[in-house]
Structures are given as C-alpha cells and as structure tokens.
Amino acid sequence: MLDAILASTASDSGSHTVTAADFAALPLPESYRAVTVRKDEAEMFAGLTTREKDPRKSLHVDEVPVPELGPGEALVAVMASSVNYNSVWTSIFEPISTFNFLERYGKSSPLAARHDLPYHIIGSDLAGVVLRTGPGVNAWHPGDEVVAHCLSVELESADGHNDTMLDPEQRIWGFETNFGGLAEIALVKSNQLMPKPKHLTWEEAASPGLVNSTAYRQLVSRNGAGMKQGDNVLIWGASGGLGSYATQFALAGGANPICVVSSPQKADICRAMGAEAIIDRNAEGYKFWKDEHNQDPREWKRLGKRIRELTGGEDVDIVFEHPGRETFGASVYVTRKGGTIVTCASTSGYNHEYDNRYLWMSLKRIVGSHFANYREAWEANRLIAKGKIHPTLSKTYRLEETGQAAYDVHRNLHQGKVGVLALAPQEGLGVRDHELREKHIDAINRFRNV
Incomplete structure (x- = not known):
C-alpha cells in the first residue's frame, strides 16, 4: 500500500503513475497501527489536577482491526495527521471520558455500533490517499489525495440543512466518533473529504484542517463574527494553533489584528505574519483574577487602555475568544459598544464569569462558534490551496511520539501546530506543485524557523 502511494506521488509533474483501479485492487491489511485511549484506563488520572494529567501515560499505539466500510464512507491511508486540543482532552479524559460519546453514538444505529469499542482511535486531522469508498460515494475514488475536515453529520433532521453544524447528530470525528x-x-464520511493542497507536504497539509476551519467560521463567516475590512480584532493566543489562523485571516481580510501572546518569541511570529499591534501579556504582567473567585476589573481597564494605544484610540470590534474562564471577563469589557465576542473553546476553564452590565448596556454580542460546516471548511481549505493562508506547522513527531506531542500541546510548549507522521516514512513528501511552493516557501516555513 505504502509503495503504491509513494510511487503515485513521486512524479514532479503531478501525474499519477498508479491508477485508481490499481489502488482499488490493493489488498487491505487486516489491522493497522493507531493511537488510542483505553476504556479500562478512563479513571487513571482520578484525583489529579488538569495540569498533572500526562497524555504520555494514556495514549498508546495499538494494532487494531480495519473497520467495516459503510455506505457514504471512505477508508483513507493516512500519511500524516496532527494534534489538536481535543486530542489533549481525550487523553486526559476531560471534561468527560470520550467513551461516553462513543457509547451514545453506538446506540444510534446498527452501523454506528462499530464505534462503541473498548478503545478510542483519536485524531481529527489527516492528509492521505483514498483506499476504498462505500456504496453511494461518487465524488471520490481510490487514489485521490485528500485532506479531511472533522465534521461528522447524519443530516436526517431538517435542523441541519441550513447549517450542517446545527444537525442534532453533529459530531467531531476522532473526538466524538471512533x-x-x-x-x-x-x-471518514465521504463528505468530510477535500482536495489536498498540491504545494504542501503530507504533514503540512494535515495540520490546518480543524483549526483553520474553526478560525474561518469563528471570524470570517456570517455564522461567526462576520469580520469586515478595518475591524480591530483582539486575538488571544495569536501565535497558537487557532490564533495563528485568525491572525492570517484578519490580515488577509483587511482587518487589524491585536495579537495577545505570552513570550517575545511568539511576538516575533506574529510580526513575521505581518501583525503590528502586539501585547505580550506576561511581559506586561496582566493578572485578570485576584484569586480563584474574584476578577480584577482594574486589569480589564488596563488592557483596554493598552489596546487603544495600539489602535489610535479605538476599542476592538471583535474578540477572538478561546481561553475561556481566564480571559472572558476581560474580553467582554474591552469590546466596543455593539461589538462581538465570539468563542469556540475554553482551554482555561468552562465556567465563564463576566460583568453583564458591560454586555447588555453596551449592546455587545456573545456568539458561540463550533468547528465549521462543510462549505466553510471547503472555503478555508481552498484558501490554503491557493497560497492565501499558510500552514503553521512548527514540529513533526512520529506516530509513536504522539503522547509527547499531546503533552507539549497540553503544556503550551509548542508554536502553531504540531504534526504527526503516520504512513509517511519521512517529512517532505507529497509535494506536487513545486512552483507554487517555492513562491510561498518562507511563509510555509515561518513557524519552523522560530
């Protein structure tokens, strides 16, 4: 299988040397290697704080059987993947064990029962090659080079047909599915598949999917903040997995990102992306909480003053929120009258507290945003493929090192995104459009060079 993939992608011209029929004729293995958490270890971190929980102890590389292929589905040979924060949540069994998701999904249909297993194969990104397609799949064929977004939907309810994220059976693949x-x-479901950007390596192409699509919906889409030219956008964690794409979308869309980072190195990354307004929250000593129960409004005001110094006296139109509890009170306060706080996560805690006077009396909006629908994911991937938005890959691990990769993300020791090689024997493979790559090579390598 790997030999066929490498032979197919070896041509600089981009022409296939192995046909779809050749791929379809390849025998599937009975089993494969996968990163798993195990159901019988779901209580292994009981009594520990979130920070004390170590993904290196809970993530395993196991040999697992190839699942049955159902209608509308595809089996993909994964060349590379990446670690997202949902992989960290799964690995530390927070806020609940993901086996709860798998059990609930398994009860929904006989086909879904495949997902309810004593192990959970994790991961919500991939770049690879289609191996098999199930009945009813016409748009994709064996041998197609693809990336996958992580939205899994059934679309049997009317609720999801204006926006598939509203489907009652909406799940995140590799987090709420197996x-x-x-x-x-x-x-994967075949409607998760999108064309692999031809100028990127496997590991580069695998890294944007979840965070790029999430940032697109959250910031650009009408379902999120609906950012426009000239908007001031406060971006927490602006050099991180989500924030680095939000920063790029703001710059590409004519907005003004105000990038909040936690070190001079991360500030340098934001400058390299083209941002000018940067706040190093550690260097400037912001402490939004006096203690576990009380926030410090003086710090909100100090942040607001600093923002106005960077914007020529203007408050922010949009806050790109994902830290959650630690920053949310400040985010609500600093947003301009009529502005928008859009949130997609709570990496520092789910129980947000803010002073509602600053929300209702100033007509501000809080918008919840979760991943992206297929159209938004496709548009976000299209911008990657055109070289308008670039991957933020900083480091790549082997499949056996996924525990360490998740640990680094958990402890915020990483920049941008971290990739994981699956079937790809080394970095640097899979490029078809060398001319486009050369045009953007500095931007592609931006996070590696820090």
Whole structure:
C-alpha cells in the first residue's frame, strides 16, 4: 500500500503513475497501527489536577482491526495527521471520558455500533490517499489525495440543512466518533473529504484542517463574527494553533489584528505574519483574577487602555475568544459598544464569569462558534490551496511520539501546530506543485524557523 502511494506521488509533474483501479485492487491489511485511549484506563488520572494529567501515560499505539466500510464512507491511508486540543482532552479524559460519546453514538444505529469499542482511535486531522469508498460515494475514488475536515453529520433532521453544524447528530470525528486520523488508516464520511493542497507536504497539509476551519467560521463567516475590512480584532493566543489562523485571516481580510501572546518569541511570529499591534501579556504582567473567585476589573481597564494605544484610540470590534474562564471577563469589557465576542473553546476553564452590565448596556454580542460546516471548511481549505493562508506547522513527531506531542500541546510548549507522521516514512513528501511552493516557501516555513 505504502509503495503504491509513494510511487503515485513521486512524479514532479503531478501525474499519477498508479491508477485508481490499481489502488482499488490493493489488498487491505487486516489491522493497522493507531493511537488510542483505553476504556479500562478512563479513571487513571482520578484525583489529579488538569495540569498533572500526562497524555504520555494514556495514549498508546495499538494494532487494531480495519473497520467495516459503510455506505457514504471512505477508508483513507493516512500519511500524516496532527494534534489538536481535543486530542489533549481525550487523553486526559476531560471534561468527560470520550467513551461516553462513543457509547451514545453506538446506540444510534446498527452501523454506528462499530464505534462503541473498548478503545478510542483519536485524531481529527489527516492528509492521505483514498483506499476504498462505500456504496453511494461518487465524488471520490481510490487514489485521490485528500485532506479531511472533522465534521461528522447524519443530516436526517431538517435542523441541519441550513447549517450542517446545527444537525442534532453533529459530531467531531476522532473526538466524538471512533477511527480518527492519528492512525495509519482512518474511516471518514465521504463528505468530510477535500482536495489536498498540491504545494504542501503530507504533514503540512494535515495540520490546518480543524483549526483553520474553526478560525474561518469563528471570524470570517456570517455564522461567526462576520469580520469586515478595518475591524480591530483582539486575538488571544495569536501565535497558537487557532490564533495563528485568525491572525492570517484578519490580515488577509483587511482587518487589524491585536495579537495577545505570552513570550517575545511568539511576538516575533506574529510580526513575521505581518501583525503590528502586539501585547505580550506576561511581559506586561496582566493578572485578570485576584484569586480563584474574584476578577480584577482594574486589569480589564488596563488592557483596554493598552489596546487603544495600539489602535489610535479605538476599542476592538471583535474578540477572538478561546481561553475561556481566564480571559472572558476581560474580553467582554474591552469590546466596543455593539461589538462581538465570539468563542469556540475554553482551554482555561468552562465556567465563564463576566460583568453583564458591560454586555447588555453596551449592546455587545456573545456568539458561540463550533468547528465549521462543510462549505466553510471547503472555503478555508481552498484558501490554503491557493497560497492565501499558510500552514503553521512548527514540529513533526512520529506516530509513536504522539503522547509527547499531546503533552507539549497540553503544556503550551509548542508554536502553531504540531504534526504527526503516520504512513509517511519521512517529512517532505507529497509535494506536487513545486512552483507554487517555492513562491510561498518562507511563509510555509515561518513557524519552523522560530
């Protein structure tokens, strides 16, 4: 299988040397290697604080059987994947064990029962090659080079047909479903597939999917903040997995990002992306909480003053929120009258507290945003493919090192995104459009060079 993929992608011209029929004729293995958490270890971190929980102890590389292929699905040979924060949540069994998701999904249909297993194959990104397609799949064929977004929907309810994220059966693949992308083979619904950007390596192409699509919906889409030219956008963690794409979208869309970072190195990354307004929250000593129960409004005001110094006296139109509890009170306060706080996560805690006077009396909006629908994911991937937005890959690990990769993300020791090689034997493979790559090579390598 790997030999066929490498032979197919070896041509600089981009022409296939192995046909779709050749791929369809390849025998599937009976089993494959995958990164898993185990159901019988779900209580292994009981009594520990979040920070004390170590993904290196809970993530395993196991040999697992190839799942049955159902209608509308595809099996993909995974060349590379990446670690997202949902992989960290799964690995530390917070806020609940993901086996709860798998059990609930398994009860929904006989086909979904495949997902309810004593192990959970994690991972919500991939770049690879289609191996097999199930009945009813016409748009994709064996041998197609693809990336996958992580939205899994059934669309049997009317609720999801204006926006598939509103489907009552909406799930995040590899987090709320099994057979995820941190593995040598993955099972996806065919409507998760998108064309692999031809100028990127496997590991580069695998890294944007979840965070790029999430940032697109959250910031650009009408379902999120609906950013426009000239907007001032406060971006927490502006050099991180989500924030680095939000920063790029703001710059590409004519907005003014105000990038909040936690070190001079991360500030340098934001400057390299083209941002000028930068706040190093550690260097400037912001402490939004006096203690566990009380916030410090004086710090909100100090942040607001600093923002106005950077914007020529203007408050922010949009706050790109994802830290959650630690920053949310400040985010509500500093947003301009009529502005928008859009949130997609709570990495520092789910129980947000803010002073509602600054929300209702100033007509501000809080918008919840979760991943992206297929159209938004496709548009976000299209911008990657055109070289308008670039991957933020900083480091790549082997499949056996996924525990360490998740640990680094958990402890915020990383920049941008970290990739994981699955079937790809080394970095640097899979490029088809060398001319486009050369045009953007500095931007592609921006996070590696820090």
